Amino acid sequence: MEKNLRSRLLLVLIVIIGLLPLNVFAASPDLGKVRLLDHSSGRVKEYISAHITLGGDDVVTDVPAIIYIEWRNNVQYSRTLVPIRAITEQLGAKVTWDNSTQTAHVYYEGKDIALTLESDTAYVNGKAVALPDGIPAKLMSYNGVNRTMVPLRFLSEEMGLNVGWDSISNVIKLNRPLQRIENISYSKNDGVEEFVITASDKVSYVDYFVDGTGLNRDSKIVLKVGNVVLAEDKIATDSNGNVVKQINQGAIKNFIAVQKTDADVPEVEMEINLSKARGYEIKEAGNQLIISLNNSVSEIYVENLIGEEYIVAKATEEPVFKVSKWPEKNKYIVDIMGTKLENAGEGIQELAINNKAIKKVTYAQLDAKEIYGEGKWVTRIVLELADFRDADKVEVKPLGTQLLIHLDKKVGEKPIEYYALDKKSSLLKILAKNAKNQSIYYDRDDNILRVKINKEDAALTKNTFEPDDQRVSRIEVGESGDYYNVKVYLSRGVSYSQEYSQTDALAFRIYTENRIVRTDKGRKLIVIDAGHGGKDPGAISPIDGTKEKDVNLKFALRLQQLLENNGFDAYLTRSTDKYLGLYTITDIANDLKADAFISIHANTAQNSSAKGIETLYGQSPLYAKAIHRNIIKMTGATDRGIKTRMDLAVIRTSDMSAVLIETGFLSNREDLKNLHDNEYIDKLNQGILNGLLEYFALE
Numbered sequence: 001m002e003k004n005l006r007s008r009l010l011l012v013l014i015v016i017i018g019l020l021p022l023n024v025f026a027a028s029p030d031l032g033k034v035r036l037l038d039h040s041s042g043r044v045k046e047y048i049s050a051h052i053t054l055g056g057d058d059v060v061t062d063v064p065a066i067i068y069i070e071w072r073n074n075v076q077y078s079r080t081l082v083p084i085r086a087i088t089e090q091l092g093a094k095v096t097w098d099n100s101t102q103t104a105h106v107y108y109e110g111k112d113i114a115l116t117l118e119s120d121t122a123y124v125n126g127k128a129v130a131l132p133d134g135i136p137a138k139l140m141s142y143n144g145v146n147r148t149m150v151p152l153r154f155l156s157e158e159m160g161l162n163v164g165w166d167s168i169s170n171v172i173k174l175n176r177p178l179q180r181i182e183n184i185s186y187s188k189n190d191g192v193e194e195f196v197i198t199a200s201d202k203v204s205y206v207d208y209f210v211d212g213t214g215l216n217r218d219s220k221i222v223l224k225v226g227n228v229v230l231a232e233d234k235i236a237t238d239s240n241g242n243v244v245k246q247i248n249q250g251a252i253k254n255f256i257a258v259q260k261t262d263a264d265v266p267e268v269e270m271e272i273n274l275s276k277a278r279g280y281e282i283k284e285a286g287n288q289l290i291i292s293l294n295n296s297v298s299e300i301y302v303e304n305l306i307g308e309e310y311i312v313a314k315a316t317e318e319p320v321f322k323v324s325k326w327p328e329k330n331k332y333i334v335d336i337m338g339t340k341l342e343n344a345g346e347g348i349q350e351l352a353i354n355n356k357a358i359k360k361v362t363y364a365q366l367d368a369k370e371i372y373g374e375g376k377w378v379t380r381i382v383l384e385l386a387d388f389r390d391a392d393k394v395e396v397k398p399l400g401t402q403l404l405i406h407l408d409k410k411v412g413e414k415p416i417e418y419y420a421l422d423k424k425s426s427l428l429k430i431l432a433k434n435a436k437n438q439s440i441y442y443d444r445d446d447n448i449l450r451v452k453i454n455k456e457d458a459a460l461t462k463n464t465f466e467p468d469d470q471r472v473s474r475i476e477v478g479e480s481g482d483y484y485n486v487k488v489y490l491s492r493g494v495s496y497s498q499e500y501s502q503t504d505a506l507a508f509r510i511y512t513e514n515r516i517v518r519t520d521k522g523r524k525l526i527v528i529d530a531g532h533g534g535k536d537p538g539a540i541s542p543i544d545g546t547k548e549k550d551v552n553l554k555f556a557l558r559l560q561q562l563l564e565n566n567g568f569d570a571y572l573t574r575s576t577d578k579y580l581g582l583y584t585i586t587d588i589a590n591d592l593k594a595d596a597f598i599s600i601h602a603n604t605a606q607n608s609s610a611k612g613i614e615t616l617y618g619q620s621p622l623y624a625k626a627i628h629r630n631i632i633k634m635t636g637a638t639d640r641g642i643k644t645r646m647d648l649a650v651i652r653t654s655d656m657s658a659v660l661i662e663t664g665f666l667s668n669r670e671d672l673k674n675l676h677d678n679e680y681i682d683k684l685n686q687g688i689l690n691g692l693l694e695y696f697a698l699e
């Protein structure tokens with residue numbers, strides 16, 4: 001009896017002082033509980049998965065980190081096990097495997113740490129060290145992938161890392177040893193603005209960009225440096241202990257560094273506040289972080305708009321460009337000033353274009369100093385023309401952060417033009433003489449704009465265009481008798497206004513209506529998060545291999561358009577296949593002071609008959625109910641209900657109403673078919689929209 005009590009006490013103590021409490025959940029909702037095969041016992045067991053960050057950056061692994069539990073003499077021991085490479089790879093440690101002794105060696109900063117499978121003794125530089133709680137390295141497999149799993153805290157501490165735990169989001173935080181930030185400086189050299197952050201030694205950080213363009217909000221570059229403090233004896237701080245530098249140069253407003261002490265690991269959050277979008281690059285140089293503000297061109301490609309090809313250069317900020325001509329070589333040259341070309345590759349790249357007037361399009365990264373005698377970089381795009389007389393007809397126009405270059409194939413006879421003016425409007429232009437005498441009808445019931453043009457006044461051809469645009473689904477040109485009939489199919493929530501500035505063309509501005517009650521910040525802002533992305537595929541369909549991250553993105557892109565078309569502002573945390581940190585997602589929503597947050601996910605289950613939709617929430621049941629009820633109503637899907645999940649960082653750490661929608665099961669044939677079907681996706685999204693309208697009407 002007495003012995004039993006002692007064991008119980010011991011158990012309680014171990015749970016309290018042990019590595020981590022047992023209620024550690026995966027940050028990713030799809031990884032709450034996981035089943036792994038333990039090779040030593042040959043048995044598959046269920047474990048709680050753990051989420052780990054290293055220097056603030058999420059550690060995403062093919063085999064999840066788990067809370068491993070072992071009972072010995074009625075005492076429970078628990079330790080976090082993690083695939084060995086999860087930690088070693090990011091730190092640049094070398095790992096070798098000795099098959100004869102079943103031992104992994106980690107070589108890092110002069111240390112040799114040896115861990116043998118199923119052995120409770122490790123060797124550090126040849127010296128035996130008992131593993132905490134006697135829990136050994138183990139060979140385990142998950143979804144058929146074998147990994148050497150090692151005790152996380154032991155290996156991390158031997159490698160000199162600080163191990164912390166964020167109890168709010170249930171995340172294990174690994175960091176380099178505590179450092180001090182001793183200096184922050186700003187300079188402008190060669191036209192490039194730079195912030196240099198000097199620490200006592202190497203630090204780890206995560207960064208992200210908040211684009212406030214068109215949202216009545218500032219844009220900002222955010223840098224979070226883990227396990228550091230501001231050295232108040234070396235650096236000037238204000239009365240709140242923060243560093244504030246007023247810059248007021250160009251787009252840069254100020255720089256703010258705030259000491260965060262709420263988590264158990266001190267962190268400094270830095271913000272460069274901007275009046276408009278700016279590109280940036282961060283370099284690590286020893287104990288310094290150098291943030292350079294410079295425009296970069298992420299992509300150059302050819303886009304087809306209503307049968308016309310446009311060369312598009314996508315930049316991180318508004319492009320500044322210079323045009324020059326080289327008639328002897330038939331070359332028309334566009335230089336995008338002060339830009340670095342990402343993935344520039346070696347030498348000159350070529351673009352395929354299907355335009356007889358243009359023989360060749362090439363682009364390259366060049367040194368601006370060689371060409372202009374100043375500045376750093378330019379991205380050069382060169383059009384080699386078939387006939388240089390066409391050079392006057394080349395159009396180069398900036399559109400937000402893009403630069404569009406266009407040479408019409410049928411110069412001078414461009415009967416219909418349709419292009420985006422900005423995020424919320426497009427221009428439709430139809431060449432026609434006597435513009436004022438043509439007839440225009442608009443029918444609110446079918447939302448079709450009809451234009452009747454006398455054949456004598458225009459030269460159109462029967463055709464149908466489908467612009468890649470959510471404002472207009474189709475433009476049809478038909479004929480009847482002496483007239484051309486142009487039908488413009490407007491999407492829901494889209495309207496038009498006629499521009500009367502031209503006499504030999506009909507011009508219409510087509511725009512998304514503002515129908516929602518405005519807040520003091522403008523329209524209601526909804527942040528949409530397409531779950532997972534980049535290195536994290538999310539769930540994978542056991543039926544056809546579909547990755548959850550791709551399904552989530554498709555939903556999110558279509559939802560953004562739908563919300564924009566219905567009077568909301570909608571911000572995507574990602575619009576491409578990239579990874580965003582677990583904390584970054586809600587940081588963005590919080591920084592933007594969004595009115596509501598929606599994270600889109602898809603499920604999987606062992607049991608292939610599991611199907612339907614569930615909505616997870618943190619602190620906003622009314623919001624979750626409104627969204628969920630409307631989604632079920634629109635889709636008729638199996639209703640798995642709303643569930644509170646306080647452990648999910650992605651909804652828990654947001655300041656606004658937040659939900660995470662599990663849209664269906666990739667492991668169920670019927671759900672999978674729906675998740676591949678745009679019509680179904682649009683129905684579900686319509687449910688979300690209806691839910692938002694209902695929720696905000698309640699306010």
Ligand SMILES: [Zn+2]
Pocket residue numbers: 028029030531532538539548601602
């Ligand atoms: Zn997911």
